Amino acid sequence: MRYCLQCGSEYQEGVRECADCPGSMLVDAEALRQRHIAVSGEQDTRKFVRAATAEDPLTADDFVALLEKERIPVFCRPRRTGSVDVLTTGALEPWWEIMVGEEHLGRAIELLAQEKAQLDDTSDEAARAAEEEELETEATAPPHSAL
Template structure:
C-alpha cells in the first residue's frame, strides 16, 4: 500500500498520485510513520499542545494559515465565545488557543512569535496613518459656524 504525504489517504501500489491532493507524492507506510502523518486506517494518536493565543478570530485565522503553509498540524479552539462569558464566568482567557502537534511546538512557537511582531508593527502603522488622516480632515474641514 501507498499513502498520500499530504492527507494520508491509502492507495493501491499502482497509483502514482493522490486524487484529492494533485501533485502530492505517494509513499510507503514507513515514510508516513516517520513524518507523523496520520493515515485514514489508523487512529490519530497525535498530542496537540498550545503554541500561542489569539485575541480575535482574524488573528487566529492568520496564525493557522501560516502554520498550515509550513505543513505544521494545527487547529484552533475558542476559549470563550463573547463578552457575556467574561461577565458570567469571570474568565479572562484569550479568545483562541492555537494548538499544534507536540513535535512541532518549537518551530510553531518561533513562527508565531515572528508573525505576532509583524502584525503588531502593521497595526501601529495603521493607527498612525489613521491619526494623520484624522488630523488632515480636521485641518481642512470648514468651521462649524459655516455649516
C-alpha cells in the same frame, strides 16, 4: 498501500498522485509515521499543545493558514463563546487557542512570533496613517461658524 504525504489519504499501489493534493508524494505507512502523520485506519496518538492564542477570528485564521502552509499539524480551538463567559465562569481565557503537534511546537512558536510582529507593525502603521488623515481633514475643514 501508499499514502499521500500531505493529507494522509490511502491509495492502491498503482496510483501516482493524490487526487486531493496534486504534486504531493505518495509514501508507505512508515514514512508517514516518521513525519508524525496519522495513518488511515490507525488510532491517531499525536499530542497537540497550545502554541499561541488569538483574540479575534481573523487572526486565528491567519495563524492557522500560516502553519498549514508550513505543513505543521494545527487546529484552532475556541475557548469562549461570548462576553458573558467571564461573568458566568469567572475565568478569563483567550478567545482561540492555536494547537499544534507537540513535536512541531518550537517551529510553530517561532513562525507565529514573526507573524504577530508583522501584524503588530501593520496595525501601528495603520493607526499612524489614520491619525495623519484625521489631522489633515481637521486642518482643511471649514470653521464651524461658516456652517
